[in-house]
Amino acid sequence: MSKKTIFAKPTKNLFIEMLIRDISLNDSISDLIDNCVDGAIRLQKEDSSKKKEKIEDFSGLHVSININGDKFEIKDNCGGIASDLARKYAFRFGRPKDMPSIKYSLGQFGIGMKRALFKMGALFEIRSTWKRSKFKVTIDLREWEKDEENWNFSFDELQEKKTGEADFPKKMRGTEIIVKNLNPDVKNRFNQEKFISQLIEEIELEHLNNLNKGLRIKINGNKLKTNKLMLLDSDVFKTAHWKRTYKKYGEINTEIYAGISRELSEEGGWYIFCNERLILGPDKSITTGWGIRTPVRIPKYHIQFSRFRGYIFFTAGDASLLPWNTSKNNVDIDSPIYRSVQQEMAKLHRSVIDFLNKVHSENVAYENEKISERKLEKAMKSATLKPYNEVATSDSFVGPKVTEIKKSNEVFIRYKKPKNKVEKLQKLLEVSSAKEVGEKTFDTVYNMEFEG
């Protein structure tokens, strides 16, 4: 290096710090599960008597996670990582252009595994058995950090089958990752039961579709439950539905469902899925249209809308086309596909809001004794919850028709006055409430001025 050379190489220390900064602990664990899912997809493809483009069945595959104050462990039987993949791509930081891609995968930024490991601790053991290879890699991060020049790792153990040799039996195939020397803050959190139960809840939601396809996930022995995205259905309701395939930059399929479900405010809002992985939801913010003024007016989220459910699915063979951020915990609001689709989302959204507003008006009218029965409430109570893809649909939400509740021609007058004065008038006017004082004084003046 001549005197003219200026050093600009990143330090490993900064690199690690920056890498782990933009992701939460939960999301990094979710990332590792994404890798298992990608492995599962790869496995089904290899086993390909399956002609189908998209994999719909993960039965028989499982992921087991064990977390405590001393270590983090994730084990799966999703086919394992080929040694060549490990050698050339899996441990690279970033995704080399020539890496073979899996269609409909979840991993596309090339950092998921490394980032997750660095987030958690400093000593890693990775074992993986694939059809034709078996390897073990041990990484001592503190040692690795010391050598600024060498960014490579090395296999501790490596076995690669030669042509003619039999495959490794299916039972052996899979991956195991152990993280030790946990970072102190991580150690703390892993010791808390609350962390575990929250993690379970989050993963159940994020991997909802994969769980429904038969993937079994266990965290500290707890089997994760399958939930389905449900919507109310009956012969008087039609869920709003829209779908479109964009081909301009590569094929992206989008599908939107907007309808109603149970009256549980925590569940109300929009759910956004990219390649079947939930990245955001239930969202009640302007990101998904609450409070917008264009292209239609949508009010801000309110408990009145707790029955609202919006499900939007983005699916693409090339995962880089999808509108997600690198942490996969939010939608990229600047992405052209999301901006395009937002206009359609808003229209479907509006049609459900219209219905929920009618429900609200009905409730108010019922409370004010203007009507004696609540037809819409009844219709919802007699509807059944069904998985979203089994409900009747239309291009905008349809609910039962009701007779128009006449909008009141009256306005509220509200004001405060000193208690003693009000009581004096109550006596004078011979009424028993402050409300009646207001009404009578209004009528008296009005009659004097306009009808006297």
Place this chain on the structure above:
Amino acid sequence: MISSYEKIDYRVRPAKSIERKMLCDAFRKLTCFKNVKQYQYIGMGSIYFSDFYITHKMLGIKNMISIEKDAHRKDRFEFNRPYQCIKIEYGLSNEILPKIELNKPTILWLDYDRPLKIEMITDISTFVSSTVSGSVLVVTIDAQPNNIVENTGENYIDNLKRRFDELLKRIGRSRMPPSVSYKDMTRDRLPKVYRRIIDNVIKELLSDKNSMIEDKDKINYKQLFNFIYSDGAQMFTLGGIIYAERDKKIVKKCNFNSLEFIRTAESSCKIVVPKITYREKNSLDKIMPLITQSSKSNEEQLNFLSQKERNEYSKIYRYFPSFVEAEL
């Protein structure tokens, strides 16, 4: 809040009636896309339904919807409805417009009687986002600066600033173009501000929509109408045609530019109605169309009319409303 139809008798607004006829002439040109009588017309008829009269009579449009916010007096609107093919939808335009089927060629005339507010931007965006190639949007807004907010007794600059603040409050900071200031809240400049705000909304919406679409299907907006007039308060009308890139040739074929009042940019077509008598009008007609600007024909005895008045008349003589003046 008093509805504007209770204050003004729309029928005697001469400039507005001229604008209506001009727009009708323009709508006729849409037949290059599809026979204009098959278009859907959506408007805000109030009790007079003037725009519905003309579009049905002159263009033969049968699919008509009037949006009416005053739901208390349905019987009065039903009574005044001129033709059975007009459907009146009661409710706020923000609520009604998203429910109307907009994916067919439509002429939408949002004839608001108030200064610009956010709900108008919502309506414009609902239409632009959902409509198809060949549709036309027309928006009429009150552009009288002191109608934005009442003038206080204070000085002129303070009034300008109050108007600016009020407008900002109504549409939101993100929709106010950065170079606009209180100095633009004057009679001359306010319509230009309104135009920029609306143009930006349309542009952004179409840009988002078009980002994922093949080039030939991309949607464009071409301004055609930019009218300013005062029958009382100053009014501003902005509008244009929405068309897909592949229909560019059809728009050309429509040949809107052959109409003298078409404006495609910031400069407005000012509709000025000279105050002349019916007798004067008849005499003036004899020398129409004006061959040279300053000609004085032998027949004409109207020396008391200025050249300005004569020119004003010549610009709109074909559309001049025929009111009858009677001495009682």
